Amino acid sequence: MNTPNNTATTTIVYDDKTVRHFMIASIIFGLVGMLVGVIAAFQLNFWQMNGKFLEYITFGYFKSEGVSFLTFGRLRPLHTNAAIFAFVGNMMFAGVYYSTQRLCKCRTASDLLSKIHFWGWQLIIVAAAITLPAGLTRGKEYAELIWPINICIAVIWVVFAINFFWTLAKRREPNLYVAIWFYIATIITVAMLYIVNHLSLPTSLTHSYPIFAGVQDALVQWWYGHNAVAFFLTTPILGIMYYFMPKAAERPVYSYRLSIIHFWALVFIYIWAGPHHLLNTSLPHWLQMLGMYFSLMLWAPSWGGMLNGLLTLRGAWDKLRTDPVIKFFAAGVTFYGMATFEGPLLSIKSVNALSHYTDWTIGHVHAGTLGWNGFMAAGMFYWLAPKLWKNSKGEGGKSVLWSDSWANMHFWIGTVGILLYVASMWAAGIMEGLMLSATNEGGTTLKYPIFSNVTDAKAWLGIFRGIGGVLYLAGFVMLTINIFKTARMGKVVEASAEVPAEAPAGTDDARGFGLIFRNDPITYTFWVIIFVILWIFLPKGMDIGALIIALGISAQAIWVFTRKKDRWAELYDSLEKNWVPFTILVFIAAALGGAVQIIPTVIAQKGEHVEERIQKLYTPLELAGRDLYITEGCYNCHSQMIRMHKGDILRYGDYSRIGESIYNHPFQWGSKRTGPDLAREGGIRSDGWHYAHMVDPRSLSQGSIMPSYPWMLDKKTDFKALPGKIAALRKLGVPYEAMDQHEIEQGAKEQARKIAKGLVDSEVTLPDDMQDMDDEGEIAAALSERQIIAMIAYLQKLGAYDEVKKGDNKEAPAIMDPDKKHGAADE
Amino acid sequence: MFKNIVPDDGAALQALVAFIITFAVFSMIMLRAWHMRREDSDHMSSLPLEDDSETHHTS
Structure with a gap:
């Protein structure tokens, strides 16, 4: 070898x-x-x-x-x-x-x-x-x-x-060293995630609608979102850890065997965990449960990797006192351990009931990005800089950093910054979750019915978060100066090395290409997994058959293994010398979990199959308002998903059903409630209230931190774009009846004029350029063109639905909806 | 309004499925790791340290 x-x-x-x-x-x-x-x-x-x-x-x-x-x-x-x-x-x-x-x-x-x-x-x-x-x-x-x-x-x-x-x-x-495996997984999986989640139908050069809607879009989005963390923020950095930590510690990785287990388990399991971002929502229950369980399983490989990283420093712990690179790497890997402990914890459904939509999640994410990504980046930059810009200022002419003291100071400022940030967000998040769900003793009314009670209560913690961020930024400014000075005091160099003229035999040989298809261990594992998955989907009775076959294959695999132990080991050895079959195998491992979750959802969870409730379609004006809602990034602070929790239901109304957002391209369930949920906002307040609230939120909601949107009074709604948008949505399966361009534009304008007239009648404060107008009709006509009117139309539509009577809709294929066999949807 | 808040579901089944799938993958990889020859493991783990003989020159 x-x-x-x-x-x-x-x-x-x-x-x-x-x-x-x-x-x-x-x-x-x-x-x-x-x-x-x-x-x-x-x-x-x-x-x-x-x-x-x-x-x-x-x-x-x-x-x-x-x-x-x-x-x-x-x-x-x-x-x-x-x-x-x-x-x-x-x-x-x-x-x-x-x-x-x-x-x-x-x-x-x-x-x-x-x-x-x-x-x-x-x-x-x-x-x-x-x-x-x-x-x-x-x-x-x-x-x-x-x-x-x-x-x-x-x-x-x-x-x-x-x-x-x-x-x-x-x-x-x-x-292929294990770092390369992690890079392969990154390249292949990010491509897959990015392409699927970005499939869109353009309506103009700058606008498009995602091809998935509602629950499908939610699942695809968080399959992508979660695995962007996994395969963009984690796997490549793990590859970097496996290369740069041994370099910095000047000793080999603690256990190469452990790194193999770390890699395959992580790549295979991570992809299943996406639905934990949608716990307690109207996502089908079987998906929520799989998301939760696989998230818990992630503990094992994540901590295996963390321990492997930390133990690579065995015998080099004394360097922690003096070498800033080791300091950053050790702390970075420790934060990786913390974040990957907290992630599965937050994925437990009952913990998530408290943490979801709160600052706790924000704290968790920043422990990972600031601690793991930021510190691993700093460690790598400090290690690389004296090698990329050579100087001879160190002991014995060694190339060194401009200032180790500055790097050490960066480490401590950054660490304090992260801890301030994360601790304040933990406290704020838990408080927020508890306050928003607190009820009186009888459990019939909310203890804190006014949303801004919560905003006020966590205000100081938010200040500490900001200070933590400032400290972290200050540390990074020190890094910037340090690297700049190191570059200035050194010279750009090219590195050369003596290497074998060609690769030895066995590297990427033709035999290796066949390994993916003629490899006992992989074949047995693949079929065991397939039959275990069928156990979920097949109807009662048949599912037991799938389980028995899976057990039979497992038994056969054990029997074959006992006879061909060495042969199995050789197969793996060959695979690790052949990048093409290795890459194909990585793709299969990474794609399987997503396919099992997404394909049945895309087939079964459609508007034509929903039960109980189905959303009313947006009128053209409401659609224009929805696009403005997205433009302004309202989803960053407002969810549109009332969970099956007493606190949610008492505060926001009846819990959300799948059908109520089934035609939303894109879905707007949100991930954080800096402001209240808006799923049933429609009709609760008057048009005049929304108008005044968008212009000056504090005039109606004391202590609100929502921005003012004065430009919505000045900017005009793009009515001309609406026919193209409706046509695109029809192509994507939204059942709009046929309308010509004129009908769409006129319909939108008529609805806008009606809303504007009501606002003028209620004597709202008019935009500056309308102050001199006298004629109410003229004012209403001018006001109807402004974006604020479309936004109000959209907000007033939120939560509108039709009842679906039994037999109105087609039955979804039962095999694609495992919840049905357990009776969850039969109520 | 509160109906279906705790739906009957396949929680037990999904837990088993998740566990068995994970166990299958772990088992296969553990077998591979255990059967790796020590010299191969040593060679692989020292790969990052093999480039320490690099020479540098200004460009």
């Missing part, structure tokens, strides 16, 4: 220029992403941070109650996208390019593709930074970018994939 020592060698020069570029980009965009995060954090305490502050800092020269592109609803997606795709994305690429070349003992396959990858990715980030504050969004978390940018991302990802796999094909080291 080892590389022969007596082969001819050749000298290669590594491409570290690309590594330097990605590293610099990561630092710059990291600063931007964190700064926007700090602003967004304070927006949740001070509504003036949504634009009003400009009035203060310009001493009244700039007057506005709010600025559209600075509101929380638009900045929060900018923050998350910048942190995930710009900061961690660029960091990941730097780590992948550096380590893959060394582990493969060859230069990256194509300098041109590396350049296209780098510059393409940065252009995408810039495009995102322009479009998100402009309100151009798909309205799905971490998947907000508009369709032309989505296509660019797919193309650039393919460029990266080609360059990476081409490099694997050129490698001179036959064995």
